[in-house]
Amino acid sequence: MNIRRRSQGDRLVPLERSRRTIQLEKRGRRLKRYLIPCRIFALAGIASILYCAGIALAGFGTWFFLVWAGIGAGCLILSAIFRNEKLMTAIPRWIKGVCLGIFCMGMLLFISVEGMILAKYNVQAAPGADYVIILGAQWKSTGPSEVLRRRLDQAIRYLAGNPGTKVIVSGGKGGNEPVAEAEGMQGYLIQRGVDASRILVENASSNTCENLVFSGRLLDPGKDSVVIVTSNFHMFRALKIAQKQGYANVEGQSAGSVPGMAPNNLLREFLGVLKDFWVENL
Numbered sequence: 241m242n243i244r245r246r247s248q249g250d251r252l253v254p255l256e257r258s259r260r261t262i263q264l265e266k267r268g269r270r271l272k273r274y275l276i277p278c279r280i281f282a283l284a285g286i287a288s289i290l291y292c293a294g295i296a297l298a299g300f301g302t303w304f305f306l307v308w309a310g311i312g313a314g315c316l317i318l319s320a321i322f323r324n325e326k327l328m329t330a331i332p333r334w335i336k337g338v339c340l341g342i343f344c345m346g347m348l349l350f351i352s353v354e355g356m357i358l359a360k361y362n363v364q365a366a367p368g369a370d371y372v373i374i375l376g377a378q379w380k381s382t383g384p385s386e387v388l389r390r391r392l393d394q395a396i397r398y399l400a401g402n403p404g405t406k407v408i409v410s411g412g413k414g415g416n417e418p419v420a421e422a423e424g425m426q427g428y429l430i431q432r433g434v435d436a437s438r439i440l441v442e443n444a445s446s447n448t449c450e451n452l453v454f455s456g457r458l459l460d461p462g463k464d465s466v467v468i469v470t471s472n473f474h475m476f477r478a479l480k481i482a483q484k485q486g487y488a489n490v491e492g493q494s495a496g497s498v499p500g501m502a503p504n505n506l507l508r509e510f511l512g513v514l515k516d517f518w519v520e521n522l
Contacts, residue, residue: 278322285315291503300386300501302378304508353510360476365398365491369405370464372398372493373455375448375478376411376421377471384428386498387471388421392428394495395469399434405467407434408458410442410451448474448512449521452482465489471497473505477513480522 289312295305321327374395377388384392399405407429411421422443430436440458445451452468459466466487470478472494482490497505516522 274322274325274328278319281315281319281322285312285319288312288315295501295504298500300498305504307507308504350510353513354506357473357476357506357509357513360479360492360494361472362494363475363492365467365493367402368465369402369467369491371459372405372407372467372469373452374407374409374425375451375468375470375474376409376425376445378414379411379417379419379421379424381418384424388425389428390495390497391469391471392425394493396429396432396434398467398469398493399429399438406438406440408440408442408455410445410455412444412446412450414446448478449481449485449516452478452485452487456485456487461485461487463488465491467491467493469493469495471495471505473497473502473509477509477516477522481516484522 288308292305292308292312295308372395374391377391378385379388383389395407399407409422409425409429411425413420420443422441426436426439426441429439442451442454442458445454466482466489468475468478468482468490470492475492475494479490479492513522
């Protein structure tokens with residue numbers, strides 16, 4: 241043993257032992273530094289996977305909910321990386337800085353877009369519009385999906401208070417639908433007392449942009465006042481697309497959505513906004 245000694249308070253500690261003590265202290269500080277992100281990502285991963293399972297059991301929505309399983313798996317992997325001290329020490333600082341910068345910019349973009357979506361979440365239109373456009377959603381063999389039913393019921397309430405307003409039902413037939421969404425919507429409105437002469441049918445569209453482009457051919461977008469009825473989480477994108485397509489006098493009438501589906505709907509809508517911005521629909 242090295243006989244040289246260092247003082248530690250009132251005691252003398254062998255040099256080799258003092259080196260080991262210092263090394264252990266550094267490792268402890270490193271572990272504490274990564275402990276918080278490790279736990280955050282672990283909790284986020286578990287919550288995402290449980291949320292995915294909850295949506296699957298409830299039977300709401302499309303297969304998009306599976307993205308939560310992917311997010312959960314990714315968070316658990318990140319948690320394991322932060323827990324591995326050797327791996328975290330081996331990663332160069334510049335790589336850590338780049339990853340942190342990308343993460344922060346992504347979060348800033350996400351928060352900004354979600355803020356714009358939430359700003360139009362509960363908009364209500366003024367009475368007396370020339371037309372109401374109901375944007376389609378999935379039509380099942382048993383009738384409208386929960387999302388579409390809420391849109392239809394909201395439109396019925398507006399039409400009841402505005403007898404001079406006509407309504408355009410918009411939506412084509414998807415591969416998993418028994419009939420075109422617009423045709424199912426037309427029958428639903430008639431069954432609930434809306435006069436068939438007030439209903440115009442657009443049954444060729446397959447997305448929000450086509451909904452508004454094709455519906456615009458049944459009216460004068462530059463002159464007619466239009467109310468778009470769609471789900472609260474979808475309203476921001478619908479209004480922006482309508483304005484891009486030349487709707488000069490357009491408002492929104494938000495329909496509610498299933499509260500427990502809000503995270504899934506908002507995440508999906510975030511991606512929808514990015515996609516429509518990329519293809520210049522917004």
